[in-house]
Amino acid sequence: MELLELLEVSKRYAADQPLAVDRLTLRVEQGELVVLLGPSGCGKTTTLRLIAGFETPDAGAVVIRGEVMAGPGRWVPPEKRGVGVVFQDYALFPHLTVAENVGFGLQNLDGAARKKRVAQILELVGLEDFADRYPHELSGGQQQRVAVARALAPAPALILLDEPFSNLDADLRDQLRAEVTNLLRNTGTTAILVTHDQEEAFTLADWVGVLNQGRLEQLDRPEEIYHHPATRFVAEFVGAADFLPGLVTAEGIVTELGVFPNAEGREVGEKVEVMLRPDDITFVPAPDGESAIIRRHFRGSENLYGLRLPSGHLVHSSQPSSAFFPTGTRVQAEAHVIHLVTFPSSAHPRSPS
Amino acid sequence: MTAMAGGVLRHPLGLLRPPSVWTVAAVAIAGLVAVPLLAVVFSLATPAREVWSHLLRTQLVELMINTILLLTGVGLGVLVLGTALAWLVVHYQFPGRSIFEWALMLPLAVPAYVIGFAFLGLLDFAGPIQTALRELFGLGFRLPDLRSAWGVTVAMTLVFYPYVYTLARAAFLEQAPGTLETARALGRGQFGAFVQVTLPMARPSLVAGVSLALMEALADFGTVATFGYRTLTEAIYRVWYGMFDRIAATQLAAVLLGFTFLLILVERALRGRARFTQVRNHGRPFAPIRLAGPRAAAATGACTAVLILAFGIPVGQLLVWAVHTLARTGLPTDFGPQLKNSLWLAAVTATAACVMAVVLAYATRLHPTRGVALSARFAATGYALPGAVIAVGVLLPMAWLDRVLGDTLWETFGINAGLVLTGSAVGLVFAYLVRFLAVSFQAVEASLSKVPRNLDEAARSLGIGTGRTLGQVHLPLIRRGLLAALALVFVDVMKEMPATLLLRPFGLNTLAVGVWQFTSESLWEDAAVPALAIVAAGLAPVVFAMRWMARDRKGLPA
Numbered sequence: 001m002e003l004l005e006l007l008e009v010s011k012r013y014a015a016d017q018p019l020a021v022d023r024l025t026l027r028v029e030q031g032e033l034v035v036l037l038g039p040s041g042c043g044k045t046t047t048l049r050l051i052a053g054f055e056t057p058d059a060g061a062v063v064i065r066g067e068v069m070a071g072p073g074r075w076v077p078p079e080k081r082g083v084g085v086v087f088q089d090y091a092l093f094p095h096l097t098v099a100e101n102v103g104f105g106l107q108n109l110d111g112a113a114r115k116k117r118v119a120q121i122l123e124l125v126g127l128e129d130f131a132d133r134y135p136h137e138l139s140g141g142q143q144q145r146v147a148v149a150r151a152l153a154p155a156p157a158l159i160l161l162d163e164p165f166s167n168l169d170a171d172l173r174d175q176l177r178a179e180v181t182n183l184l185r186n187t188g189t190t191a192i193l194v195t196h197d198q199e200e201a202f203t204l205a206d207w208v209g210v211l212n213q214g215r216l217e218q219l220d221r222p223e224e225i226y227h228h229p230a231t232r233f234v235a236e237f238v239g240a241a242d243f244l245p246g247l248v249t250a251e252g253i254v255t256e257l258g259v260f261p262n263a264e265g266r267e268v269g270e271k272v273e274v275m276l277r278p279d280d281i282t283f284v285p286a287p288d289g290e291s292a293i294i295r296r297h298f299r300g301s302e303n304l305y306g307l308r309l310p311s312g313h314l315v316h317s318s319q320p321s322s323a324f325f326p327t328g329t330r331v332q333a334e335a336h337v338i339h340l341v342t343f344p345s346s347a348h349p350r351s352p353s
Numbered sequence: 354m355t356a357m358a359g360g361v362l363r364h365p366l367g368l369l370r371p372p373s374v375w376t377v378a379a380v381a382i383a384g385l386v387a388v389p390l391l392a393v394v395f396s397l398a399t400p401a402r403e404v405w406s407h408l409l410r411t412q413l414v415e416l417m418i419n420t421i422l423l424l425t426g427v428g429l430g431v432l433v434l435g436t437a438l439a440w441l442v443v444h445y446q447f448p449g450r451s452i453f454e455w456a457l458m459l460p461l462a463v464p465a466y467v468i469g470f471a472f473l474g475l476l477d478f479a480g481p482i483q484t485a486l487r488e489l490f491g492l493g494f495r496l497p498d499l500r501s502a503w504g505v506t507v508a509m510t511l512v513f514y515p516y517v518y519t520l521a522r523a524a525f526l527e528q529a530p531g532t533l534e535t536a537r538a539l540g541r542g543q544f545g546a547f548v549q550v551t552l553p554m555a556r557p558s559l560v561a562g563v564s565l566a567l568m569e570a571l572a573d574f575g576t577v578a579t580f581g582y583r584t585l586t587e588a589i590y591r592v593w594y595g596m597f598d599r600i601a602a603t604q605l606a607a608v609l610l611g612f613t614f615l616l617i618l619v620e621r622a623l624r625g626r627a628r629f630t631q632v633r634n635h636g637r638p639f640a641p642i643r644l645a646g647p648r649a650a651a652a653t654g655a656c657t658a659v660l661i662l663a664f665g666i667p668v669g670q671l672l673v674w675a676v677h678t679l680a681r682t683g684l685p686t687d688f689g690p691q692l693k694n695s696l697w698l699a700a701v702t703a704t705a706a707c708v709m710a711v712v713l714a715y716a717t718r719l720h721p722t723r724g725v726a727l728s729a730r731f732a733a734t735g736y737a738l739p740g741a742v743i744a745v746g747v748l749l750p751m752a753w754l755d756r757v758l759g760d761t762l763w764e765t766f767g768i769n770a771g772l773v774l775t776g777s778a779v780g781l782v783f784a785y786l787v788r789f790l791a792v793s794f795q796a797v798e799a800s801l802s803k804v805p806r807n808l809d810e811a812a813r814s815l816g817i818g819t820g821r822t823l824g825q826v827h828l829p830l831i832r833r834g835l836l837a838a839l840a841l842v843f844v845d846v847m848k849e850m851p852a853t854l855l856l857r858p859f860g861l862n863t864l865a866v867g868v869w870q871f872t873s874e875s876l877w878e879d880a881a882v883p884a885l886a887i888v889a890a891g892l893a894p895v896v897f898a899m900r901w902m903a904r905d906r907k908g909l910p911a
Contacts (some may be wrong), residue, residue, distance in 0.1 A: 054810050078813040085814040091807040095829045104825075105815030154815065 001066050003190045004028040004051065004158055009060030010214075011046055020046045022214035023060070028207075030157070033184060033191045034219075035201040038211035039237065044194040047211070048160045051192065052085050053078035065157060084151030084159040084189075088166060090143045092135040098122070098146050099131040105154040117153060124183060125149045141172045148180055152187060159184070161193040165200065177204060198238050202226070210234045227339045235275050235341065242281075242315040243273040246342065253342065256311055257281075257335040264342060272342040276335055278304060278318035283331040291333045293325055307333050375819065376725055379716035382709050383728035386735045386787050389746025393610060396603045396749065408601060412588060413608070420584045420612065422502050423509070423577075424567050430510030431566040435517025436559060438659065440547065443525040446641040447652040454522075455899040457656065458515045460663040462895040464848040465512040466575025466868065467884045471667035472508055473499055473579060474674070474877035505580045509570050511663040516569070517562035524558035525551060556623070564620040565736075571612060572739030574851040575865075579872050585609045586851065589741045593855065603749075606742045613737050668888060674881035685882060687867055692886055695863040698778065699846035699890075702785040703793075706842045707835060709786070710793035714801045715823055718809070729794070736791030740784070740851030747784045747856060777858055784852045789845050793838040800834025801827065837901040840894030847891050864890075 006026040036044040049055045061071030069076040103118045125145040202222040209219040218230040229235035246255040248270045295306040536546040593602040812822040850865040864883040871880035
């Protein structure tokens with residue numbers, strides 16, 4: 001049985017506004033960590049709030065542990081759903097100590113059992129010495145851990161995290177990401193995490209769901225999202241991508257940078273757009289080359305070159321950090337693509353391949 | 354599962370959730386407040402033609418002109434005085450500023466009618482100042498008669514400027530320093546920046562402050578009666594007590610109500626679309642400009658002068674009189690019972706008002722639907738209703754209920770119950786609640802709005818329902834706002850005169866009634882004793898409430 005099911009869930013905030021969540025369908029198995037990824041306004045936070053019960057769906061159903069929480073003829077309020085939430089700004093109770101915060105959701109336990117559980121959880125997050133501090137006396141990272149501990153203390157089957165690491169600085173972020181994911185795995189808690197940071201999504205997730213304007217464009221393993229994006233939006237949002245026009249022929253897909261196998265079985269004569277990532281493209285300086293380097297970004301670990309092809313199209317090539325070529329150099333560009341991804345030409349109505 | 358009707362998703366869950374207990378409570382409270390209002394409005398449904406024409410012929414025009422004159426004068430006065438003081442105290446640093454900041458609100462502790470008779474007694478023809486001046490300048494010398502439009506206007510300006518001062522100060526503090534600095538960088542001088550940037554941005558607060566002051570002026574009875582100035586409110590009493598003409602009084606109350614609604618409409622229109630909520634203060638607090646030399650002296654002098662005029666002189670005069678009276682005749686015999694009654698009425702009302710305010714504010718927070726929001730706003734408009742109107746509006750249904758109750762009890766049980774409601778303090782407390790709920794609601798609502806919403810959601814996600822969240826999360830966090838609300842309502846009830854005079858059951862007198870009984874016979878010295886008691890009892894809560902409001906400057910949690 002899935003732990004969480006969202007069945008064609010839709011939500012609109014006002015009659016004259018577009019759908020915030022558009023017929024979303026999602027299934028999550030127990031113990032999985034699903035990351036919802038997308039730009040701001042894509043509906044990922046709304047989805048989280050619908051699961052938690054802070055919003056009511058206009059259509060569809062939210063099912064947790066096989067029980068309908070929100071659906072036609074049924075509504076279960078948030079306090080009865082057993083879903084833990086970690087907020088972006090932690091939402092710690094300022095008038096309670098760390099221990100009181102963490103124990104807030106344990107009102108069903110008696111005093112001794114509650115103290116024991118609080119101590120246990122605090123030890124898990126490494127804050128056992130901070131039990132009597134107040135939230136404003138803690139650092140950002142410590143507050144975040146208290147927020148996680150508080151949500152985990154009642155041992156919920158499902159925990160929701162809304163951009164939990166975005167308020168921390170970079171090095172702290174990596175450390176806490178690892179800690180929190182370990183914690184979730186060790187306790188066997190199913191988790192849905194929302195973020196706009198793709199690196200975070202790829203590092204943490206078992207499954208990544210990419211949202212755009214309320215629609216789930218693709219739900220897949222991180223590698224598949226990157227190498228086989230289902231829609232143009234996913235291709236552009238996740239990783240850098242350039243698109244070259246191509247024509248499907250009997251020999252393959254013909255583009256400016258060569259002919260590629262028609263692995264997706266497109267029809268001959270179809271016009272497509274071929275997705276190329278910077279790591280797919282290389283170049284060799286050549287005085288008679290027809291392409292030219294028009295810009296260079298030094299990124300520390302790599303050099304990102306912008307190349308103008310004879311047709312005028314712009315592509316990018318990722319080169320090692322020490323490979324330096326000045327702008328203006330004439331080059332011969334080549335593409336070596338392991339997984340070729342194509343989309344129908346933009347002029348045609350879009351459909352996921 | 355998806356129901357499409359004409360392309361729009363219908364809401365299958367919409368029918369399911371029954372109204373929560375909080376919504377019901379909020380609407381019930383609003384309904385309670387509506388009772389007096391509706392009673393007065395319905396009384397218009399049976400117009401007494403002869404009464405109306407009589408009123409029109411004799412006094413209505415004069416009353417309305419006087420009322421309009423008063424409103425204009427007081428409105429201008431409090432606007433200028435309150436805004437100027439607030440500007441001074443927020444933007445400049447001068448000796449004594451930190452004390453003046455809260456001390457300038459002190460006149461709130463003194464009822465308007467007290468300041469009125471204190472000044473009258475001081476400056477009257479037979480009073481000490483004129484007597485001394487006559488000795489200096491000869492017997493023909495006399496000051497212009499205080500018992501006139503401008504006399505009342507000046508007195509009321511001195512009493513009511515704190516409304517504008519408090520709100521203007523809060524508004525100025527909320528403005529990010531960046532806006533003012535930007536204006537200066539773009540070439541505006543200090544005064545120019547003030548007029549073109551600060552004032553327009555503070556407009557909603559200024560409008561609210563002036564309208565509060567004007568509503569108080571409209572509703573006031575004690576001051577205008579003492580000055581012999583005939584306004585609508587004053588006429589209601591004269592007609593009610595003097596001629597026992599309930600019907601005419603009700604008609605006049607309706608006219609007064611009309612004025613009030615006009616005020617509210619004008620206020621709304623002037624406020625524009627600006628919302629009255631706070632924006633979080635970003636970054637560094639405001640850095641006042643240090644004044645030196647003569648300018649610093651002028652600033653300190655101005656504040657001191659206002660305080661002396663509005664607070665020092667009246668209270669000083671009261672003390673002198675009280676000492677005389679006590680030495681002469683000792684405490685008035687009624688003083689003990691009056692004090693007791695004032696205190697317990699104030700305590701009961703303050704507690705009830707705070708409970709109701711918490712219910713209203715929490716209901717608005719939980720269910721921000723139009724129905725609940727409207728209920729909250731409606732319940733808070735009781736403040737705009739003059740005490741006289743509320744008293745009339747409370748009396749009518751209560752008298753009716755009394756009759757019904759009495760008849761039922763007599764017929765069913767043979768008990769002659771007498772006047773259960775009108776004969777008790779129930780009506781009085783009811784009227785107080787209708788009038789002062791707005792005060793507690795504003796304070797509680799302001800505090801509650803500072804509690805971030807995600808704390809509510811965090812509590813819910815941890816399994817805690819709405820009621821327990823209120824007790825465990827919200828109440829502890831709004832503790833200070835609650836105390837301020839209690840203090841403000843307490844003081845307001847202690848000072849209240851109009852409704853008390855009309856509604857009090859026989860024998861139940863408060864300190865305010867005591868003051869009235871003496872001032873209606875121009876016995877200033879005797880009136881000083883109960884008046885001082887009112888001021889003293891109100892001083893501690895007012896100082897507390899003022900310190901709580903002053904803390905806002907530091908952006909501390911409520």
